[in-house]
Amino acid sequence: MAPTKAAAACPYELPSKYKFLKVLGEGVFGTVLKCLDKETSETVAIKFPNCQGQQTWNEIAMLKKIKGLKLDKHNIVKFIDCFPTTLGKAIVFELLDISLYDYMEKRNDAPMLLSDIRTIIQQMATAFKALKENQVIHTDVKLDNIMMVNHRRRPFEVKLIDFGLAIARLEARTGRTLQPVAFRSPEIILGCRYSQAIDMWTLGCAMFQMICGRLPFSGETECEIMLGIVELLGQPADDVLENGRQTKTFFNLNDQVWRIKTYAECFPDQTRTKKSHEFQSLDDLKAMRLEEKNKTEAVEREQCVELLKAMLRVDAKKRITPKKVLTHPFITKDHPNNDA
Incomplete structure (x- = not known):
């Protein structure tokens, strides 16, 4: 019953490869969830947009550029993936601690x-x-x-x-x-x-x-x-x-x-x-x-x-x-x- 309860508590619809663990934070930027990637066994952070907007598209384009240049080796957050939602694309990052x-x-x-x-x-x-x-x-x-x-x-x-x-x-x-x-x-x-x-x-x-x-x-x-x-x-x-x-x-x-x-x-x-x-x-x-x-x-x-x-x-x-x-x-x- 525990997995069902966790899934029900998730405020967003996730692709099947991700298991919702908890909400990490909410703000004007969107909502960040802590999730488990069941395929890699890696714990990740997923940012969901609060509304459709250019900022999400801009961020994804910039993150793809940064990933292509391997800048995550230089104290920059590692971008893993993105996927579509009804409000725009959600972004998957490596899980970090606190700001x-x-x-x-x-x-x-x-x-x-x-x-x-x-x-x-x-x-x-x-x-x-x-x-x-x-x-x-x-x-x-x-x-x-x-x-x-x-x-x-x-x-x-x-x-x-x-x-x-x-x-x-x-x-x-x-x-x-x-x-x-x-x-x-x-x-x-x-x-x-x-x-x-x-x-x-x-x-x-x-x-x-x-x-x-x-x-x-x-x-x-x-x-x-x-x-x-x-x-x-x-x-x-x-x-x-x-x-x-x-x-x-x-x-x-x-x-x-x-x-x-x-x-x-x-x-x-x-x-x-x-x-x-x-x-x-x-x-x-x-x-x-x-x-x-x-x-x-x-x-x-x-x-x-x-x-x-x-x-x-x-x-x-x-x-x-x-x-x-x-x-x-x-x-x-x-x-x-x-x-x-």
Whole structure:
């Protein structure tokens, strides 16, 4: 009777080769089921769409490209198969554990160990390098889309997931709205030309969360995010502002000098009593020591923050590349011997 009960509990009709085990999650993206592939004895995750739409077709096309290039060997989720449903195609993936967002939430957003941050960033840079070499922009990098293979085992193994909004580099169109608002890169907000560097920006935002347990920029509007970016990182260079289609939405030009609009200018009917965050600059993060007298940790934390600064360069042309992340001292653990 148990198999009948499990089948009855399944919210979707499955091909006969799959046995429903449980629902893993539900959201605007669809519903994910944990299933057993009876032919291979492999446990898999199957994502069912909530409605018919282009995003499912786009994701499948991108996943097929990634599979053909064998990019699952580079810390990218393994795509197994797809099959039709009444709402569009369901997608079969390798089964992973929990997202980095859920992991941090389980820990009440406590700052992560530098060693864990290093492991995760190294793997994501590996994924980014493979995507860049194949002209793919993910466009939706965030803690939710970095999945842990086993959150109890160290060193952590993670994989980049969710290619529903991914685009080919040649499809990048100026003025297109991409990325969640809080993770939106300066070039997207300003309406400038963009590249794979927008993914490095969002990984930097995620790294900031790993370091201190909060978002670097908070707000529900692009104006609030741009104010936060300027407060923490400084104003974009004039040549960047001059090339932005939306620059005048956020900045005023007086006597050939660009100045960011105040909160009151952006929202005349609202009041604002504090800054977006407590930090004056990213260098303030270097003081967030877990062990005050540990000289090695002090050096590693400084290198960690220096890497973060390189990832969050306001000017995309100066932002660090995946290849250079992989050779950064924080990743290679190249630091002076403090015992001398």
